[in-house]
Amino acid sequence: MLNERTLPLISAIIVLLLLYGFGSIAYQGFFGLRLAGYLLTDNAFIIVTAVGMAFVILSGGIDLSVGSMIAFVCALMALLVVKFQIHPVVAIAISVCVGTLFGTVMGLVIAIFKIQPFIVTLAGMFLFRGLGYVINTQQVKIDHPFMSSLSEFGIIIGQGELNFVAIIMILFLALGVIISRYTRFGHNVYAIGGDAQSAALIGVNVPWTTVKVYALSGFYSSVAGVLFAVATGSAYPEIGIAVELDAIAAVVLGGTLLTGGVGYVFGAFIGGMTFGVIQQLINFDGTLNAASTRIVIGALLLLFILLQKIILVWAKKFSAKGSD
Amino acid sequence: MGVLEPVVDVQPLLEIKNISKGFAGVQALNKVSFSIAPGEIHALLGENGAGKSTFIKVLTGVYTRDSGKILFDGQDFHATSSGHAQTQGVSTVYQEVNLIPTMTVTENLTLLQQPKRFGLISPKRAKQRALEMLERVGLNIDPSKQLDSYSIAVQQLVAIARAIGTKAKLLILDEPTASLDAKEVLRLFELMRQLKSQGISIIFVTHFLDQVYEITDRITVLRNGSFIGTYATKKLPQAELIHAMVGKSLDELTSGSNRETSDSADDVLRIQNFGKQRFLKPVDLSIAKGEIVGLAGMLGSGRSELCEIIFGAQAVDQGSMEIAQNAVHIKSPKQAIDHGLGYCPEDRKIDGIIAELSVRENMILALQAKRGWLKPIPMTEQKAMVESMIERLSIKTPNLNKPIGELSGGNQQKVILARWLLTQPTLLLLDEPTRGIDIGAHHDIIAIMKELCEQGMSLLVASSELEELVIFAHRVVVMKDRKKVMELTGSDISQKSIVNAIAQ
Amino acid sequence: MKERKKFLDINPKIWGPIFSLVVIIVIMGIIDPGFIQIEFKDGRLYGSLIDILVRATPTAIIALGMAVVIGTKGIDLSVGSVVAICGAVAAVLIVETQLPFFMVVIVSVLVGGGIGFLNGIMVSFIGIQPIIATLILMVSGRGIAQLVTGGRAVSFDSTAMDIIGSGALLAIPVRLWIMTALVLCTVLLLRKTALGLFLESVGANAKASRLLGIEARMLKVIAYIFSGMCAAVAGMILIADVSTAEINRLGLWLELDAILAVVLAGASLNGGRIYLGLTIIGALIIQTLTTIIFSSGVPVEYNLIVKACIILAVLLIQSETTKNYVSQLRTKSLENRHAE
Ligand SMILES: Nc1ncnc2c1ncn2[C@@H]1O[C@H](COP(=O)(O)OP(=O)(O)OP(=O)(O)O)[C@@H](O)[C@H]1O
Ligand SMILES: [Mg+2]
Secondary structure: OOOOOOHHHHHHHHHHHHHHHHHHHHOOOOOOHHHHHHHHHHOHHHHHHHHHHHHHHHOOOOOOOHHHHHHHHHHHHHHHHHHOOOOHHHHHHHHHHHHHHHHHHHHHHHHHHOOOHHHHHHHHHHHHHHHHHHHOOOOEEOOOHHHHHHHHOEEEEOOEEEEHHHHHHHHHHHHHHHHHHHOHHHHHHHHHHHOHHHHHHHOOOHHHHHHHHHHHHHHHHHHHHHHHHHHHOEEOOOOOOOHHHHHHHHHHHOOOOOOOOOOOOHHHHHHHHHHHHHHHHHHHHOOOOHHHHHHHHHHHHHHHHHHHHHHHHHHHHHHHHHHO | OOOOOOOOOOOOOEEEEEEEEEEOOEEEEEEEEEEEOOOOEEEEEOOOOOOHHHHHHHHOOOOOOOEEEEEEOOEEOOOOOHHHHHHOOEEEEOOOOOOOOOOEHHHHHHOOOOOEEOOEEOHHHHHHHHHHHHHHOOOOOOOOOEHHHOOHHHHHHHHHHHHHHOOOOEEEEEOOOOOOOHHHHHHHHHHHHHHHHOOOEEEEEOOOHHHHHHHOOEEEEEEOOEEEEEEEHHHOOHHHHHHHHHOOOOOOOOOOOOOOOOOOOOEEEEEEEEEEOOOEEEEEEEEEOOOEEEEEEOOOOOHHHHHHHHOOOOOOOEEEEEEOOEEEOOOOHHHHHHOOEEEEOOOHHHHHOOOOOEHHHHHHHHHHHHHOOOOOOOHHHHHHHHHHHHHHOOOOOOOOOOEHHHOOHHHHHHHHHHHHHHOOOOEEEEEOOOOOOOHHHHHHHHHHHHHHHHOOOEEEEEOOOHHHHHHHOOEEEEEEOOEEEEEEEHHHOOHHHHHHHHHO | OHHHHHHHHOOHHHHHHHHHHHHHHHHHHHHOHHHHOOEEEOOEEEOHHHHHHHHHHHHHHHHHHHHHHHHOOOOOOOHHHHHHHHHHHHHHHHHHOOOOHHHHHHHHHHHHHHHHHHHHHHHHOOOOOHHHHHHHHHHHHHHHHHHHHOOOOEEOOOHHHHHHHHOEEOEEEHHHHHHHHHHHHHHHHHHOOOHHHHHHHHHHOHHHHHHOOOOHHHHHHHHHHHHHHHHHHHHHHHHHHHOEEOOOOOOOOHHHHHHHHHHHOOOOOOOOOOOHHHHHHHHHHHHHHHHHHHHOOOOHHHHHHHHHHHHHHHHHHHOHHHHHHHHHHHHHHHHHHHHO
């Protein structure tokens, strides 16, 4: 299990545990089911987004449109539920379908015209954000008994609560892990990320796989948008600004290489949780102002990456000694 | 033109009619026509850049043909991609290893045909399948390791295992033996004969003529993209074959023409107890001025590793090194180059060429790096140098500004060699310098190596071709299990003595 | 005729961005002739086109540094924050110290270079992936800038800054001279030495470059330093515009425009070729679009959509696939003509 492929993920897990351990010792109430449940809920939509992003990054691409997609899906939900009085279940289905469709279109442009994904999805980012503005420019409350019952649903475990948003996140995470490891499509994603040219020569349908990857990312980010709408019960155009960067960072913190082909979808969860724990540490500390918060987040990010590197180097030495 | 083999009675498996393919500035294939019978092993031969790989890529749909017709099993055959060709029964191992370096051997072997259970891939069965496939090519490795943790030769065998594993009627092997040593070649041939007896046809590209005579039934020769002829292997003497390929005759390579060892007093390189833990056991070696030292040994014996640590590509952790009698500590390739070393790595696709840059840029880079960024080589001087190298090594390229990635494999190798010749090193380390190079160029390169050492340059040449080592080396160092096991000098050097040393 | 054809054949890639820019301007000129009018007034040129050039300057300068970084297979997301930090440093220095102006310039360019150096070290010696390494400074950089200014907007009064902001030399705005000088210096530095070749080689294949004696790691650090310095210059020009350094908005989202400019110039984010001149053209395309959108009276909500659509259109026109399709059509029509 411990080999060069799993090491980055394992070191990411170790760093997360260290961080959590530190918080538990330093602050009262940090350790325990209550915060754990809260962390799962609070970071659910980032993690879901990051799972989709993980596929894109594993395939050697990138998707900058996810943050705007979340905003767009929220706006669309609000439009359908509030203005057109459509039942939220139908609204969710429509929104997710539209999001997936947009993802597919970006995938098609990337695959057919061979334009770099960074740019196509950047255009997508502008486009979806703009569409969000067109739907509504103000904050809208999504009031519907069904939406509230969703957001209030939860399984109480001890002091903590596993609520609807967290459950959905875990389900979609599991789905992502299974797709990546146990389906042909998943292996093809790794193949085109590792070496697209060779993958094509082996017989992988590179364009088609690319399209599916962006469709999947569109699907996951629109699910994240739905989760956001459920959790907050509102929609406004500035939702999800810079979420794409958080999602990318979560994926990379989870041990995935941006060059593609190397890493695990599960790492998206670890990376997302790492972010959440950093946020909580700052909250628990409570003394930082806005400016220093940014600096501390940056510094902590750097610290964790360095820690991961050190663990990696150390583990490599250790395992090499072991095999000698 | 050529002596066309009397038409075989059976319907050919593959009929190629007037296939043409041009790239910007090059007509890579010009009205090529020949046919392949069921269950035959068919050699496809020609010089570097003759169009062999292009032909294979056109056949398997990687490139679209400009014109012509292909019949496979009597049906019109128009593959749109390599995958499509595979499903139609044409399985290919392309020239450079084309697998996914970041995936495990198992994943590579089972990609697109993973065994499933309940609709999901079963890793256990996949591993089992992989082990079976590896077994067939006689490879005993751990398939759950990442592919790029293995040497190119192993990767090549994995690629072959993969191609054989798919059910094909036609198997295409583009220079599969370029990085294999004798033992694995034998194993591969055994396999090919086995496949042949099952009625599978094989197209086999190689630059080793003895392999052609050993295994193939018929030969098709291409020259400059044109079809020269198809011949029965048995009826075509080697000299005539060479003539067909090159368009002229070659002199016999004489062996042992410079056997006297030079005076070891002026060693250009001396290493003592030089090694790195878990990489290479300590080695003692000295190389005299104007001497060619050969490095023999099986795959993974430590040949390449020795070159790498001498050149500073890997840091050593023990031993000492002297260059021209001065103790030096080389920590990076840059320092090695400043001390007059040069190094042609084994894996040209990853370590050698810079695919996007032009032939000219690739060729002058090492010299430019040596001179430093502040002293750019004037364009006219660059052009003159590059043109003379193209002439001297007869590199086939339409112009100097073609990206090197678009050159044929053998020509890329020549550019890399030229890159180092331009730096005029005192000691040149060559790891498999003739890999994928055609016989004409092979001949030229050996001549050049001899000429260089007469001018006082020293060479350390790692090669799995014992024949060539015997021809040019003054001394042969035999490696085994990452250790130096024997040194042969003068008249002791023969293919037999090397094989014995390896086998011990 | 034959000669000309050869000339156009050299690198069709080069014509894509220039063609796009010309087409956009010509279309606008037809719709609204006022768009392409240039007036000479008070010793200085005025007009929409001049305005576009002036406004594009900061993006273009940042894109210049970005082009070099992208050439080494990297990316620099921190430039927007570097703009904020260096703008803040310059403003504070002007307000609170008596330093001569050139010292202010030197200090803030050094600060930019220093941040670039940190980025470079993280990428090249620690081995952090570029997008993440520079994300760290992107996130914390704005916080640092806020610390520098103490969280308020710093207004200043400086003749030198006014000249950069709105002065003109030989009828041409001063900042265009600055940009031109920077571009020329960079071109000379990269193309008249072997630096450009080395950078491209490192970007295309870092491993092979190391094996042939290029100090790949050092070169990457240099690229990031350069990018930081460019961002610093852009930062000074941006604060000169309004004589204020307002940290929350200074340089926001500039990194995306800069990357977009580099890609419009035809560079690959996977490293390799560096196109300096075309990068400037790329920045001009972006600014032209922005100006057109703002002056066209499209409702604000639609701005982003229009921008996205035009960018996509430009990219589609420039794409390989389209080019191949067009050239196929052309050879076909040629063949038809031959057949006749
Ligand atoms: N993708 C490409 N773009 C442009 N030219 C190409 C491309 N691929 C091959 N060529 C050119 O086509 C010619 C034939 O190349 P090919 O690779 O088929 O040679 P080959 O017979 O396989 O040689 P080798 O023995 O060296 O492998 C060469 O001149 C090469 O430069
Ligand atoms: Mg070939």
